[in-house]
Amino acid sequence: MAAGPMRMRATQGAGFTDIRVLMTHPMETGQRKDAEGKIVPLHFIQNVTVKLNGKVVLEAETSQAVSRNPVFSFRIKGGAKGDKIEVSWLDNKGESTSTESAVA
Amino acid sequence: MNLKLALVLLLAAAPALAQQSPYAEYQRMALENAPVELFEQGGEDLWKKRQGPKNASLEQCDLGQGPGVLKGAYAGLPRYFADADRVMDLESRLLYCMTTLQGRSREAATKRVFGNADTPSEMEYLSAYIARQSNGMKIAPGRTHPKERAAYELGQKLFFHRAGTWDFSCASCHGEEGKRIRMSDLPVLSKPQYARPLMATWPAYRVSTSSFVTLQWRMNDCYRQMRMPEPLFGSETTVALIAFLMATAEGEPYRGPAIKR
Amino acid sequence: MSQQRRQFLRRTGVLAAGLVAGLCKPLLALAASWNKDAFGAKTVADTLKGLGATGAATSMAIVIEAPQIAENGAVVPVEVTSNLPGTTSIAVLVEKNPFPLAGKFDFMEGALPYVKLNVKMGETADLRVVAWAGGKTFTATKEVKVTIGGCGG
Numbered sequence: 230m231a232a233g234p235m236r237m238r239a240t241q242g243a244g245f246t247d248i249r250v251l252m253t254h255p256m257e258t259g260q261r262k263d264a265e266g267k268i269v270p271l272h273f274i275q276n277v278t279v280k281l282n283g284k285v286v287l288e289a290e291t292s293q294a295v296s297r298n299p300v301f302s303f304r305i306k307g308g309a310k311g312d313k314i315e316v317s318w319l320d321n322k323g324e325s326t327s328t329e330s331a332v333a
Numbered sequence: 334m335n336l337k338l339a340l341v342l343l344l345a346a347a348p349a350l351a352q353q354s355p356y357a358e359y360q361r362m363a364l365e366n367a368p369v370e371l372f373e374q375g376g377e378d379l380w381k382k383r384q385g386p387k388n389a390s391l392e393q394c395d396l397g398q399g400p401g402v403l404k405g406a407y408a409g410l411p412r413y414f415a416d417a418d419r420v421m422d423l424e425s426r427l428l429y430c431m432t433t434l435q436g437r438s439r440e441a442a443t444k445r446v447f448g449n450a451d452t453p454s455e456m457e458y459l460s461a462y463i464a465r466q467s468n469g470m471k472i473a474p475g476r477t478h479p480k481e482r483a484a485y486e487l488g489q490k491l492f493f494h495r496a497g498t499w500d501f502s503c504a505s506c507h508g509e510e511g512k513r514i515r516m517s518d519l520p521v522l523s524k525p526q527y528a529r530p531l532m533a534t535w536p537a538y539r540v541s542t543s544s545f546v547t548l549q550w551r552m553n554d555c556y557r558q559m560r561m562p563e564p565l566f567g568s569e570t571t572v573a574l575i576a577f578l579m580a581t582a583e584g585e586p587y588r589g590p591a592i593k594r
Numbered sequence: 595m596s597q598q599r600r601q602f603l604r605r606t607g608v609l610a611a612g613l614v615a616g617l618c619k620p621l622l623a624l625a626a627s628w629n630k631d632a633f634g635a636k637t638v639a640d641t642l643k644g645l646g647a648t649g650a651a652t653s654m655a656i657v658i659e660a661p662q663i664a665e666n667g668a669v670v671p672v673e674v675t676s677n678l679p680g681t682t683s684i685a686v687l688v689e690k691n692p693f694p695l696a697g698k699f700d701f702m703e704g705a706l707p708y709v710k711l712n713v714k715m716g717e718t719a720d721l722r723v724v725a726w727a728g729g730k731t732f733t734a735t736k737e738v739k740v741t742i743g744g745c746g747g
Contacts, residue, residue: 236370245706251368255451258714260692275628279705286704292633294688294696294714296669297450297543298368302710359661362671366712516665516741540669541742594665594742 235328239314246308246332248279250301250316258293273321279303280315308332354518360592367592369461369538372453372545376462379455385435394430396423396463397475407467408587411484411576412475420475420484422575423463424456424549425567446566447550450543457545460536464590472532472587474579481576484569488577491570492523501559503574517594525581532582534591541594548575633695638687638722641694645685646731647724653678653732656723660738667715667740674709678727681707689735690719715740 236251252274259271271293279287287303305314310332317327354360380391396406397414411422417429424446431442448454475481495502503522506512512519520527536547552571556564564570632644642648659673674684684707685698696713707725720735 234371234374236374251371253368253371281704284702284704286702287699288702289697289699289709290628290633291697292693292695294691294693296712296714298371300366300368300710300712302366302673302708304706304708305704306706355663356661356665359663359665359671362659362661362673363665363669363712366671366710367669540666543668 235316235318235326237314237316237328237330239308239312239330239332241308241310241332242304245304245306246312246314248303248305248314248316250277250299250303250328252299252301252318252326254297254299254318254320256293256295256297256299271321274299274318275321276319277301278315278317279305280313280317281305281308282313283315356594363540364592367538367540369545369590369592372458372461372538373465373590374462375453375458376460379458380462385431385437387434387436389434389436391427391430391434391459393434394427396426403463403466405467405470407464407589408470408472409467410474411481411572411579413478413480418480419569420478420480420572420576422548422567422572423460424547425572427456427459428567443566447553448544453545456549457536457547460547461545461590464536464587467587468589470587472529472579472582472585474576474583476580476583484573484576485580487569488573488575488580489523491574492577497559497561499560501561503555503559505559522578523581525583528578528581529585532579533585533588534593535589537589537591537593539593545590546593548578629695629698632685632698633693635695636693638689638694641687642724645695645698645724647685647726647733650724650731650733653725653734656725656732656734658721658723658734658736660721660736662737663739663741664715666742667717669712670715670738670740671710671712672721674723676707676723676725676727676732678707678725678732681725681727683726684709685724686711686713687722687724688713688715688719689722691716694722 234253237248239246239248254274255272256274257269257272259268261269263269273293274291277289277291278285286305312332313329314332315327315329317325319325383390393400397409397412398406407423411420413420421429428442431437432439445454446456448457492503506519507522510521520531522528522531536545539546549566549571552574553564629644632641635641635644642650655677657675657677660670664670672686674686676684683698683700686696687694688696697711699709701707715738718739720737722733722735725732
């Protein structure tokens with residue numbers, strides 16, 4: 230799908246909070262040809278940031294080797310019900326999206 | 334017959350499914366980490382979206398359990414619908430609701446029934462959402478109404494009917510045990526032990542094409558691969574085949590929407 | 595630096611208020627960027643060099659969970675945990691990919707050294723993980739057999 234909605238769920242595990250993020254993004258490698266035989270240009274998420282209650286806890290740099298429509302899982306120490314988690318991404322075209330969710 | 338021979342025969346008769354697929358680990362991990370939810374979310378939005386000349390949503394659509402009731406709806410299809418006086422599968426029923434509830438023309442509603450990686454179709458999103466509401470429930474398509482029985486029989490006939498330029502039937506590929514196409518196993522779909530795990534995992538996110546695929550798409554694509562004429566979306570042919578397959582898988586706990594290679 | 599990137603950095607709090615005026619030089623020194631050298635490297639050796647991880651010591655404390663055989667290389671689920679005390683970062687490489695580096699994850703106070711993601715693999719290859727802990731680098735590998743490659747589409 231063209232870059233679009235992001236969905237996230239933060240649930241408590243044993244001593245940690247699991248954050249599962251589903252992103253809509255083509256993650257084009259720049260090697261694929263379209264139906265007309267033209268190369269589809271490089272278009273992928275380069276940065277992902279995770280914040281807990283407003284503070285950055287994780288920063289990622291990613292490449293076009295991550296699968297289309299990326300699904301990531303991250304874990305934070307502890308975490309209590311109601312804690313605010315924010316995940317945002319930025320791609321090589323400068324487009325960005327973010328989503329927020331409370332720990333369940 | 335001596336004991337050794339009996340044992341050999343017994344082992345040879347054990348269904349292929351008794352051996353775990355070498356891809357079982359991959360399928361489990363990939364399903365856990367699949368983007369299926371995004372399609373379910375898109376489907377929920379479309380179910381509730383007002384569209385067409387009547388500016389109505391699909392929320393009053395009766396998928397067999399009553400208007401707007403989604404729980405168990407997918408697992409109970411195909412079935413007979415009195416208002417349309419025919420047996421319908423999920424997608425033909427959705428099309429019916431799009432035309433009657435929303436006032437959309439068949440032409441407009443079927444303009445783009447099969448999507449792709451960049452833009453999934455409405456049917457794909459809706460199928461994901463509605464299928465999720467049957468997760469965990471037993472597959473139980475309609476079996477008692479005369480038209481349901483007729484659809485089953487037609488589907489069964491079509492499954493074995495050879496036609497087209499290559500004289501293929503579904504059974505040409507799906508009729509013999511232990512066969513595969515490249516690295517994909519070809520289950521003998523006329524047998525419950527093979528039909529059950531298959532029908533329990535459609536519709537699905539297809540990893541190799543990053544697209545969501547439905548049963549109408551599968552029927553269409555199989556016919557293409559068999560060099561048969563293209564079936565109309567939601568046609569009697571496709572619904573009969575799906576009815577036959579779902580009936581053969583009857584009783585299996587539905588596990589979709591899932592993922593496929 | 596593009597306007598959108600500047601906005602993203604501002605939103606994620608990386609930009610200090612005083613630098614918002616659009617001064618290019620100081621902004622280049624900021625953390626949230628993209629390691630062109632490492633991501634642009636075509637061999638594992640060059641990738642490690644770009645990451646500053648040449649000579650990383652093999653460690654059993656890095657756990658890589660991935661399927662033995664991937665039915666399709668377009669989506670290969672990988673789960674990485676570093677049990678090395680004080681792990682601050684994890685990088686995931688797919689050795690035979692055209693550009694081996696798939697991602698680098700930096701963990702600040704509050705995050706566990708863990709990540710699960712789907713990567714594309716062009717062919718049967720080793721997944722290599724590099725972990726930074728206590729000022730040193732460590733590494734581990736796991737082979738994944740791929741029946742149909744997932745790069746060309």
